[in-house]
Amino acid sequence: MSSSLTARERVRAELTREIADVARRQLAVDGAGGLSLRAVAREMGMASSAVYRYFPSRDDLLTTLIIDGYNALGEAVENADAAVPHDDHAGRWMAVCHAVRDWALAHPHEYALLYGSPVPGYKAPQDTVPAAVRDTVVYGRIVSDAHRAGALNPPDAHHPPVPASFADDAARVRAIMPGVPDDVIVRGLIAWTGLFGWVSFEMFGQFAHTILDPAAAFDHAMRCQARTVGLSA
């Protein structure tokens, strides 16, 4: 046999993918709440009950959309990072920041699905974790690369000392930023949350009627964040 899949398995995989694609289009239009299994079935010309052969519940369909979304964002971030010279750490940081924002602007409902409030009655299963950290490892690698290269500016003298109780948490984060001391890990976390906090505020309307040139403000804010982390310009 040329393919290790039977014809049945092939058409099943194809249909599963097509259902997810149709669902993603509906998600892009109506948002997570407007995603309807029946509507997907209608658009595909099949009975609503048939869709349940491929996705046992609406939440399962949402889960695959979430995983796909994390992977799409992660890939965008990876590509942005790879397009900048490896030792230009500040440039890499700025590139991934813009990649996140650009992806969010291009896929607002998917971004809301990933980083907004959990969908009503939906509990994220463990399956999403590997995809969810795909972009995170990129941020971590930039910081740890800069640290290993000795390119990180030291924090100013009056910086508050890291509390001892943070040691355990820092050790866990160090899996993504190998060899990085605790205070740098904190600064990385602050920049990370600052990036998504800013993008979320812009996406969810908190900046409405205030920041009318969000692209410029974002670029400058992330440049400041880079300095907070210690990435030299």
Next chain:
Amino acid sequence: MSSSLTARERVRAELTREIADVARRQLAVDGAGGLSLRAVAREMGMASSAVYRYFPSRDDLLTTLIIDGYNALGEAVENADAAVPHDDHAGRWMAVCHAVRDWALAHPHEYALLYGSPVPGYKAPQDTVPAAVRDTVVYGRIVSDAHRAGALNPPDAHHPPVPASFADDAARVRAIMPGVPDDVIVRGLIAWTGLFGWVSFEMFGQFAHTILDPAAAFDHAMRCQARTVGLSA
């Protein structure tokens, strides 16, 4: 007449408030998606159609819950700020940070309603704006107070210059931080988005399996943010 309201108007206001209270309880249990007008009516022992006399649609009910939420958070922030000596700017900042986090932990679904992804098919009307900025003016006042008192540390020499295109946006933000120069406004925005970015990440599960002592990490992160703004310890 002792009250300027007729008996009819009084019972109407009372019932409106009671419906909102029941809805808020359901919101706290099931989240925004689980909020059902019919369930509210059931719990109150009235017909579902009767509820529509008080709230013309589910979205209107959600809107009042959102406004109430903003006001509750705003009040918590105001109280936290007022409990700290007026010239202890860093202490005031830390107090409001913890007020936000504590309120979010105590009202997770309401927080998600305010700062999570917009509810499916729900478009926030203008009515929410005044309540939504109630906490924001507190942050702005802390920064502008510190600046007026000359208590703000200057940014380091290599800080990236504020782009000229940000001038218009800064002017709008200055309505909340009177007399504050552009670069300080930027630092205030970064701290503001960093605060809510951190709280949202904690509330929405992005820290799961990584930060197990979120209270300590939050306190330290916000202390670092204070230094970024220039608030002396």
Next chain:
DNA sequence: CGATCGTCAAGAGCAGTGCTCTCATTTATT
């Protein structure tokens, strides 16, 4: 005082949802 008009609760009903069950058909395996 009695008629009127605005307000209100209730019920029926529509269109939509997620999901389950059964039944016939198609496909793959033995």
Next chain:
DNA sequence: AATAAATGAGAGCACTGCTCTTGACGATCG
């Protein structure tokens, strides 16, 4: 060829938001 597994379709249940109509209550005005 016979059997077992997988698939699609339809009906149906319980639920949702929302509308419309009907009948009753209460305040106001002639």
